[in-house]
Amino acid sequence: MSLSDMDDNRTIDLVAPEEAQGERLDRVLAALLADFSRSRLQALIKEGRVGVGGRTIWEPRHPVNAGEALRVEVPPPEPAVPQAEDIPLTVVHEDADLIVVDKPAGLVVHPGAGNWRGTLVNALLHHAKGELPGIGGVERPGIVHRIDKDTSGLLVVAKTEAAHRALSAQFADHGREGPLERAYLAFVWGVPSPRKGTIDAPLGRSRQSPERQEVRAGARHAVTHYRVLEAYPDPTRPGESLASLVECRLETGRTHQIRVHMAHIGHPLIGDETYAKGYRTKARRLGEDARKLVETLERQALHAYLLVVSHPVTGEDLRFESALPPELEALRRALAGS
Structure with missing residues (x-):
């Protein structure tokens, strides 16, 4: 089917042929819509623009049955x-x-x-x-x-x-011969031990999910230096800490580096829906104010607070610091019990 003369906002209705039985949705659509690349169709699926049998499907791997009604919504270019x-x-x-x-x-x-x-x-x-x-x-x-x-x-x-x-x-x-510095403030579950250390673990794209990164042998070199700045008490377990504020300094700059490295050592970032899903229950042990803030955070608790560079023309060292944004400062106070 050619789409060269389609209008903007066009909805395309199709029927899966017999040979599509059990085949992946993105492959079925690629065979039916010659003017679309498979990657483009995968993007449309992930954006919620594709329906199968009257249901919106978000997964390109979704198996299709022969005879099922397919609908593709094409946004303006x-x-x-x-x-x-x-x-x-x-x-x-x-x-x-x-x-x-x-x-x-x-x-x-x-x-x-x-x-x-x-x-x-x-x-x-x-x-x-x-x-x-x-x-x-x-x-x-x-x-x-x-x-x-x-x-x-x-x-x-x-x-x-x-x-x-x-x-x-x-x-x-990466600052080996110049003044470059990049440092982040991260609120994590638990308290890393030792409280100051280096995470040297190679990172690469996950083989299971292309949107995630993972630690695996043979991947790209990645190094993060960390130190615990504050530890926050566990209201349900006197004498123990439930979370902490950690400074992370990048020696390399890989995708999701801090998020993956902290999860790798067992201390994922608070609010990280990609790498800390298994830690959601920990929020129930927080005090009421902190629990509400974590449940409504809608972001990973990570802030790039320090940047030092050499001016590209004058050579002057430029140093910038940024205070925690209001939602993270509120989280900090609530975790500390203030």
Whole structure:
């Protein structure tokens, strides 16, 4: 079936053929819709835009039965180049070469599948309109490092090609020969022992779930240095601690590094729905105020509070610190029983 003449917001109704019996949903759709790549169809499924037998299906591997009704909702095409959007930003430093922002939780850094709008890049294109000579020949901010959507904190972005090259080199060096520092505040379940240490465990994409990372031999080198700053009492077990505040410093910068490393040593982040699902029951042991805050947090309790870089042009050491956002400061007070 050709979709070259389809209108925007088109709904496509199909019927699974006999040969589709027991086959994966994404493969069935790929065979029926020649103008869509399989990855595009997988994205549509994960966005809740595909129905089977009148039910919305979110899993590309869902088995299809012959004769089942299939429905695909196709959204309007997104522009190939990110568009400027008037999204409020907290700017902590800006000059002709770079900009440092304090990103709130919930804001995606870079446009991608399912997130072409409402990202930090869209916001920066509006904020610095006319001040971006071009990275790679296109007017866009130079992203040299990222933090997860549901992690808050400091992030530096290049405004020129030269600044982008210099900052990228710093991050690639991981601070071995320069001043680069990146440190996070993480609220975790339990108290790591020893209270100060190094997690040296290679990270790679999970073989079971492509959206997760995992520790496994032969994956990419990853090192996190941690130290416990505060330990919080367990109201149900006098003399024991239920949670703690840990400073994590990155020696490398892998996807989900802190989240996976802390879970790996048995102390996953509070509020982390990906790597700490088995720890939900611990919230029941918290005091009432802390329990309510954890149950309504809607993010992992991780904040990028410290960033030190060398200015890409002047060579000056730039140091920035960010206080905990209100929801994490409230959690800190509640956990401490204040």
